[in-house]
Amino acid sequence: MNTEHHFAFFDEGSKKEIRRALLKAVAIPGFQVPFSSREMPIARGWGTGGLQITLSLIGKTDSLKVIDQGSDESVNAVSIKRLVQQTTGVEVTDATAEATLIQSRHRIPEVPLTADQLLVLQVPTPEPLRDVEASEAKTRVLHSEEDYSGAWLQLFEQVMKYGRTATGADHPVFVHNRYVMAPSPIPRFDNAKLHQSEALILFGAGREKKIYAVPPYTDVRSLAFEDYPFTTESFDGKCCKLCGADDVFLDEIYDEVTGVTDYQCNDTSYCIEQLNAQTSQKGEVEHA
Helix, strand or coil, X not given: CCCCCCCCCCCHHHHHHHHHHHHHHHHCCXXXXXXXXXXXCCCCCCCHHHHHXXXXXXXXXXXXXXXXXXXXXXXXXXXXXXXXXXXXXXXXXXXXXXXXXXXXXXXXXXXXXXXXXXXXXXXXXXXXXXXXXXXXXXXXXXXHCCCCHHHHHHHHHHHHHHCCCCCCECCCEEECCCEEECCCCCEHHHHHHHCCCCXXXXXXXXXXXXXXXXXXXXXXXXXXXXXXXCCXXXXXXXXXXXXXXXXXXXXXXXXXXXXXXXXXXXXXXXXXXXXXXXXXXXXXXXXX
């Protein structure tokens, strides 16, 4: 028996409840807003928070892009795109500039986002103080009192142990000079893209039942000490073996047979766009 499903999977009441939480999150940048996380047809921990935000906001004229670990073609990204498309009929795209709504895990696209775009990040652990305080009630008190000594202590311990802050991803950030926020597991390389972003950035944690946001043109600073400033991953002297890009976040690829280490753009759609542009320019030169 075939049954009609709601547009974008959810009933209107569920969408309205999530949108209310989103409005509160936008009004208080960096503040974690609880919401009634729904059961989804994918397992918790695989992007249910971001998917719920996407399904609550997407419209019939939107163009959707989904990225997982920098790739548009991973199993998780394809599954999410398929679910949204089957329940909405919206167009999907791999081109960042063409997308009006982008859902991502682990990366902010290399192409700068615009005010007409919306970025939804999937978040497994939204609480930046969880490693130093297990109690949810106590972390809420710490946030209300702006007591972030635990987050600073974690960074201090890294400096003492490694001589530098050693967070590979999810490096905590100060939002609007008020809340310390976990920027999802994006690499430190992407933290700067949160600062004064033209696009609205929303964060959804389905398992933890929390939503938070960075509104457009909001100050976002990575936590760091004056004598140990924040630094990103260094790719000095390295470039993508396919397109030659040297100013993007790169994957390190080691060939066990040859023993050679190569680098490749982590944002696969950006890499393809660069290759297409180079091919087009080469064709124009040959026909000139």
